[in-house]
Amino acid sequence: MAKRSTLFIRIVEGKNLPIKDITGSSDPYCIVKIDNEAIIRTATIWKTLSPFWGEEYTVHLPPYFRTVSFYVLDEDSLSRDDVIGKVSITKEVLSAKPQGVDGWMNLTEIDPDEEVQGEIHLQISVLGDGDIPRKLCCQVLEARDLAKKDRNGASDPFVRVRYNGKTYESSVVKKSCYPRWNESFEFELDEALTDSLLSVEVWDWDLVSRNDFLGKVLFNINKLQSALQEEGWFRLGPDKSKHSEYEGTLGSLRLHLRLRDEVVLPSSHYKPLTELLSQSGNWPDFIMLIDETTTAESRQEVANNLVKLFLGQGLVKEFLDVLFKLELDKTTEPNTLFRSNSLASKSMESFLKVAGMQYLHRLLGPIINRIFEEKKYVELDPSKVELKEAGCAGLHRQQTESDVIQQSSSLLQSYLSELLTSILQSASYCPLLICQVFHQLYLRVQERFPDPEYRKVKFIAVTSFLCLRFISPAIMSPKLFHLREKHADARTSRTLLLLAKAVQTIGNMDTLACCSKEPWMVRLQPAIQQGITQLKDFITRLVNCHESEDLELQTRMSLQCGTMEKEGFLFLHRTKDKCMPMTSPFKKYYVTLSKDTLSYSRTLHSKKSSSISLPKIRAVEKVEEKCFGSANVMQIISSEDSGQQETLYLDCKSVNELNHWLSALRKACSHNTNTMSCFHPGIYKADRWSCCHQKEKSDPGCDKTRHGVTLQEWYDPLDPDLEAQLIYQHLSSVQHAMRDKYYKLREQQGIQEADSGRDQKKSDGVSQLFDILQDLHEAHTAVEEEERSKNKNVFLELQT
Structure with a gap:
């Protein structure tokens, strides 16, 4: 049995922030802290008092955390960043609202007497x-x-x-x-x-x-x-809070937070549920009931959990195929196919993010990087052209509006051509499972709409997911798809938007509709028309990829096991019994986290490398800022076969990179048995620990380890027990609505309702599902009773 808290965080936007720069604006960003420990830094939004971030994070935490705080700061290149204000929300407030906290919250002044920890x-x-x-x-x-x-x-x-x-x-x-x-x-x-x-x-x-x-x-x-x-x-608690003279004048943040406390039971408890859900004969009834009883707000989360569960069972292709059939049976107008936020649409979105992010990075990485590096001014809409932004056409002539539009058209066509070439070449490395799912979708739509006038519909069905719900959103917001570390500036953002519009038009396979709404897009019509032809050829090749069963099994197993691979250049220092040198001990290495080891070498393709076996890692923790003059240093404490303890220090370039590496390593070592409960956040130097001044190097440590704090990311390995628990929680919450819907359907089908006693043999999967949900409810109740009894005994012992 495992306990953990999962906190979903969406930092949407800010408004009415105070002016901090002489330009009459600010450059705001947010730092998110859990109990005063920084875990997230958003991108900086330049020159604005109403920033939009739109950044989402899911953080896994031990259940004993107290507070989540959002600090808004103004970035300065020459001096220390200015603190604007903060929003703090306690765990009690979040727990009292299981549906989540969503809305605008005023920033308050930061009182030093409230900034306590420890x-x-x-x-x-x-x-x-x-x-x-x-x-x-x-x-x-x-x-x-x-x-x-x-x-x-x-x-x-x-x-x-x-x-x-x-x-x-x-x-x-x-x-x-x-x-x-x-x-x-x-x-x-x-x-x-x-x-x-x-x-x-x-x-x-x-x-x-x-x-x-x-x-x-x-x-x-x-x-x-x-x-x-x-x-x-x-x-330690804060002093009495003082009334702030700036209350209501520091602006506000729009946040969406949702806390979920989970008790994950042993695998044996979930086996009946996963086995029942894996029986394909039950899927039409199950999926229809889930789709019709799930609210729009929770549909994406439910879809994500179902996709991960069926990925783990090796049945995601079959699961999505049932969704396609159900959606097609309800669709009479092909132009609306998969355009709603149905369970089928949300499940395909989740599937592409889980199975296709590496493919997306390889596909879009070069063109996104080119646009960010060139920072060209691009504008096709005459009403939005700004000549001062475009610059001069030559030494003696200012560019005209026509010049800017013509130049912008050429640039966009160049970007679009490079992107389409990349898409056409991607058929060779698109994951096999994605090809097979699109093959199913293509055939299902072809069967449902066989008439000649609907010959484009099967292509549009594929592009509605691949282009409109995957590639195009990633172009518009590269940071949200981990393609860039920072949001685009205003100029680059406009270029990305125009390119995404062109991709959407190609995905819709209709140039006239776009040009009728935005006539200034007509300049791209020849390139878009050529792109539609090329995309049709690409889809034809993509859906006709026929691979052997061995390859299919290999793909399935790789998805089932999950991969925690992570790599990149970091500054590294390794110490055994050496004294810490006076000069900077860090050297640049290329660090790679694979399934079994953490290895590092001086160059990317170096044949000579060193490594640490992951099962030997005992703790992965942060290091105090004073030790190396950097707030972004982490330590990896491992034990050698001889029993000697060794520490590897890694210096990261930002708090985000630090926490991503911490999270990845902690997840990779989550099943290690010889982990430490305490550690030293300082270094052993001058015959003592810098943190607590203890002289014994073998001192067990002065702070508790934080193994349970991790970030959810797209490359996380699948966790079947957790996904089954999350699906159980959802089905349990809509169980009464599912029963009502199910009985109505049975009555419509002319089936007489039998006695609903538990001793009667059930003949259908839905009835079995209700029994299994009841068994899981009783198992959770027993665990809660045992926990209450244990806490009561501890209290009585303290009293005596």
Whole structure:
């Protein structure tokens, strides 16, 4: 059994942001933090006070996280980035709205006394003479993951303990966010003040300026006298929030967040469900019921889960074929085929993203990179031409509107020609499974609309997915398809939009419709017409790819197992028992993560390389900024056969690259058994750990590892148990609607409803499905009862 929280994040846009630059604008971007740990940085949107990001992320988290925060900053090239404001949402708020939080939220001023993080380890005892308590003893042991308040990337923490008007202070631990004090403080208990509070505050000591607040914990003395002793790690909380004079004037963010807490049962519990869903004889009834009872808001997620489940079972081709038949049976007008957001359309979108992203990158990568690098001004619409943007035609003549349009037409035709050539050549490397699915679709549409006047429909059915729902959206928003790290600027974005329009027109196979709505597109008509002919030839070749069963099995198995391959240049440093050098220890290597190993070499095609076996990795964690002067360094801690521990440091160029590598490695090592529960976020230098100042190199660590924090990405391996759990959750939520729909259908078919008792033998798959959902519900209920009983026993032990 596994527990985890999944947080879906969509950062849509901002509005009314304050001016931060002398140009009268700002260059905003967002940092997303989970409990004060940065996990995502959006792209910067230049020169705007109303940025649009449209970026989506799915983050897998341990269930004990507290808060998700969105910080909006203004990027500056010459000075430190300006902080504009933030939005913070607690887990309690997200849990109270299972349908999600969606809307505009005001940015608030950032109060330093609220920017706290970390935990403190305390032991608090009530000491007495006989049965009468007399003294209150507070033992301050250590703290971890404190906020960094000083420029050196650390703090100088000390503890202030208050009770009944008396205050004690601990010693100051210099340059550490992981201090250890081991100091005790005693207070005389006042029996008349049983409701009074013991306050434990952590502060950062400063020589010149005032001390910075790092967080506090409060204890009720009345409860302490009942328990007599309380010991453990306590999360530091903020001070009382102050009223902001800027409230409502810092702008707002439009966000969509949805939190889902999952308990994934052992595989045996899901076997009946996956076996029943895998029986193709049940599919028409199942899929029809799911399609008609699923809301538009959740259809994409349901489609994604079903596609992944059937990919894992090696049945996605058959599953999609049933969807095609159901959609075609409902379609009377071929021009509307697959144009709605039906389960069939959403499932094909998910399938192409899961099975075709590598194909898409190879297909579009060169042309997208060319457009970004050239940054040419392109405009065909006369009403939008800006001559000052276009520049000069020569030394002595300003370009005219006609010149700009003619030049833009030539550039677009060049881009379109390169793209079409790439598409035509892609038949040889398009994944076999995608070819087979399009072959099925092509034949189904041909059977449904055999008349000569509908001869284009079978081609349009393929292009409606390949061009309109896959290639064209990726051209318009390359960052959202991982083709670029940043969003396009306004000029490049317009070029991409015009190219995407041309691809959509080719995909629709109708030049007249486009030119009637946007007559200025007529300049591309010859290129578009040629593109339609070429695309027809390409589709004919694509759907006639006939491969052997061995290749089909190979493709199926590769999709079933999933691949966590990741590669790229990183700066790397490896250490065993060596002392850390004074100069920068990092050297550039090409790092490759494969199924079994993490390898690295000095060049991309170098024959000489080093590697770490993934099962030997014990932890993959971040490194404190002060260690190397970079906030984007991670460490990979592994054990050699001799038992010696070794650490590999990787320096990434951004917080996004850092978290993508952390996520990929953690997922690749998710089944490792010899993992560490604690680690050192610092480095061992000058005979001590830089984080907690411990002198023993073998010290187990001062911070807890974060194995469970990962990002969902398109190349993630399939997780059959999780997909089955997500499908169960959805079917359970619509079970009553499915029953009503099912019984109505049976009545329409003239089938008499039999006694619905559980002891009666069911003769159809849908009835079996309802039984299986009930069994899974009972299994989850039993797990919840066991967890409640366990928590109750722990509470009773603490009480005694």
